[in-house]
Amino acid sequence: MLALNLIEENSVIIDTEEPPKVSLSREKVLEEARKAISGQGDVKPTINLIIIGHVDAGKSTLTGRLLYELGRIEARKRAQTERASEKSGKGSFSWAWELDSGEEERNRGITIDIAQTTLPLPNKNLVVLDAPGHKDFVPNMISGASQADCALLLVDATTGEFEAGFDKGGQTREHLLLVRSLGVQQLVVAVNKLDNVEWSKDRFDEIVESLGAFLTQSGFQTAKTTYAPVAGFLGVNLVDRSMPEATELSRWYTGPTLVELLDRLEPPGRGIDAPLRFPVTNVFRGQTATSSGFAVAGRICSGVVQVGERVRVLPGDESAVIKIIESDGESLPWAAAGSSVHLYLSGIDPIHLRQVFANLGYTHEILNTHSQHRIRTLSPHIFGSHSFFFRGPGDPI
Numbered sequence: 001m002l003a004l005n006l007i008e009e010n011s012v013i014i015d016t017e018e019p020p021k022v023s024l025s026r027e028k029v030l031e032e033a034r035k036a037i038s039g040q041g042d043v044k045p046t047i048n049l050i051i052i053g054h055v056d057a058g059k060s061t062l063t064g065r066l067l068y069e070l071g072r073i074e075a076r077k078r079a080q081t082e083r084a085s086e087k088s089g090k091g092s093f094s095w096a097w098e099l100d101s102g103e104e105e106r107n108r109g110i111t112i113d114i115a116q117t118t119l120p121l122p123n124k125n126l127v128v129l130d131a132p133g134h135k136d137f138v139p140n141m142i143s144g145a146s147q148a149d150c151a152l153l154l155v156d157a158t159t160g161e162f163e164a165g166f167d168k169g170g171q172t173r174e175h176l177l178l179v180r181s182l183g184v185q186q187l188v189v190a191v192n193k194l195d196n197v198e199w200s201k202d203r204f205d206e207i208v209e210s211l212g213a214f215l216t217q218s219g220f221q222t223a224k225t226t227y228a229p230v231a232g233f234l235g236v237n238l239v240d241r242s243m244p245e246a247t248e249l250s251r252w253y254t255g256p257t258l259v260e261l262l263d264r265l266e267p268p269g270r271g272i273d274a275p276l277r278f279p280v281t282n283v284f285r286g287q288t289a290t291s292s293g294f295a296v297a298g299r300i301c302s303g304v305v306q307v308g309e310r311v312r313v314l315p316g317d318e319s320a321v322i323k324i325i326e327s328d329g330e331s332l333p334w335a336a337a338g339s340s341v342h343l344y345l346s347g348i349d350p351i352h353l354r355q356v357f358a359n360l361g362y363t364h365e366i367l368n369t370h371s372q373h374r375i376r377t378l379s380p381h382i383f384g385s386h387s388f389f390f391r392g393p394g395d396p397i
Contacts, residue, residue, distance in 0.1 A: 019321035019346040022308035024334065029304045033272045033336035044120075045267045048299070048340060050129040050148035050184075052141070052175035054165025057154040058192045062232030063117070063130050064095035069239045070119055070259070095233060116340070118328050121263040127328070127340060131175070142178060143281065147299040147340050150186040150265045151179045154232075155207060158196040162207055166214075173214065180219050185268075187215070187225045188261050195231040199248040204229050228258045270337040276303030276311065278343070278357040283350065286342065293323070294350040296357070299340045303359065306334035313348065314356045320348035 024032075037045055051059045067073050119126040129148060131141040145151075155162050155172060165172040179187075189211060197203045208227050215225055229249060230237045236246045238258050256264075282297040305311065310321050324344035325332045335341045343357070 019323060020308040022306060024306055026304070029306050029334045029336075030272060032334065033270075033304050036336065037267060037270050037272070037338075044123060044125050046125045046127060046338065047265055047267050048127045048129065048147055048149045048338065049152055049262070049265070050131055050145050050150075050179065051152045051154065052131050052145070052179060053154035054156065054161075054171040054175075056161075057156045057165060057172075058232045059154050060096035060130055062095075062154060062190065062192060062230070062238070063128060065232050065235050066119065066238050066259070067117060068095075069235055070121075072117070072119065116328075119262075121259060123263050124265065124267070126262060141175065142182075145175075145179045145182050145184070148179060148182070148184055149268050149338065150188070151184045152262070153187060153189045154192045155189065155211070157191050157194045157200075157203055157207060157229075159203075161193075162210075166210065176215065176218055176220075185221065185224055186265050187220055188258070188265070189225065189227045190230045190232075190258055191227060192230055192232050194229045194249070195234060195236070195245065199229075199251075201252045204253075226256075226261045226264075228256065228261055229253055230258055267338075271302035272304055272336045274302035274337070276305055276357065276359045277301040278303075278305065278311075280353065280355055280357065283353050286344065293344055293346070294353070295324075295326075295342045295344045296353060297340075297342050300335055300337050302337045304334060304336045305343070305357075307332075310347075310360055311357045312360050313352060314358055316352065318348055318352040319360065320345040320353075320357075322346075 051063060053059050064073075068078060117128050117130075119128050129145075131145065153172070153176065155165060164170055176187075189208075191204050191207050194200070194204060204227075212222070212225075216222065228237060231245065232238070234243070234245045236243065236249060237253070240257060241250050278296075278298055278300050280296045280298050284295055284297070285293070286295040305322060305325070307322055307325055310319050312319050322343055323346045324342075325335050326342040326344070327335065327339060332341070345353075
């Protein structure tokens with residue numbers, strides 16, 4: 001059962017609040033979803049991006065700096081975080097603290113759980129999932145990878161550090177195999193901390209060559225893999241190369257910045273016309289500005305859902321009404337395949353919340369869908385035994 005330690009034994013809590021009514025026809029929701037996916041009008045397409053790599057590759061630091069460069073962190077909040085990190089003797093982690101907000105994460109200097117944020121780019125909106133790099137938290141990394149469309153791999157260019165992450169036992173290889181096994185095909189590689197090797201082009205080329213052979217062997221296509229030399233802590237080549245620290249890099253690199261490469265990622269096909277399939281990843285008691293109650297978190301794999309709609313809870317024969325759809329703290333009238341959302345529910349005892357939500361009228365089709373799958377076996381040290389990952393029809397591994 002999923003995270004239902006919120007309910008005392010023998011207690012029954014059913015939301016009796018009047019549920020909202022459906023305001024749009026399914027056809028209208030599908031029309032709006034198609035516009036959003038194709039980027040028509042003022043709506044930019046959304047891509048779920050997971051940031052992966054070996055521990056201490058600089059994932060949280062680069063993400064924090066990128067958020068600041070794109071205007072997602074106010075100067076006042078940035079100054080507060082910087083003062084707090086310096087006061088704790090961890091000034092070098094100040095950018096990482098923009099995402100690693102937990103006390104244990106800050107004390108240990110590592111990411112433990114998936115941190116989610118959004119990055120507005122010129123042509124797309126990125127939902128960024130910052131994954132932990134330590135091998136003890138691979139299950140948390142997998143939870144984020146299962147929601148990803150594309151991946152950003154960070155490798156540390158420092159002498160000896162790239163090798164430590166890439167050689168047997170390092171998380172660089174394992175993370176790449178995991179995201180590929182979960183269907184990720186597009187990859188951006190950020191060769192980070194290049195300032196530690198004096199912006200050496202030879203070092204950059206060496207890393208690209210080493211990674212390239214492994215990526216091809218692992219099923220990544222060369223045409224869907226790009227590379228960028230960066231220094232996340234300094235902000236070099238994230239958004240531009242206008243700062244003095246980028247002078248040496250600019251002598252030999254004239255390619256796109258990291259943001260430009262991310263903005264070129266292509267949204268994958270979304271099965272919005274298919275029946276609703278919403279695997280539940282968490283159940284929790286939440287509160288919004290207008291309501292409170294039990295909610296479920298997850299990513300819509302197929303179909304669409306809207307406020308006021310009644311959905312089937314599988315396995316079993318229970319149903320619930322969607323009170324609120326929330327994404328990144330914003331309430332939405334509807335959501336479509338590819339969206340990671342929180343669904344606030346009405347008319348169901350939370351003890352009946354199960355693994356999957358589906359449309360009432362399409363349940364039979366979902367339950368009786370047959371498909372073929374391929375299985376990829378990964379290194380046994382991840383969980384102490386071999387792990388198997390499955391992907392649905394039309395999703396190549």
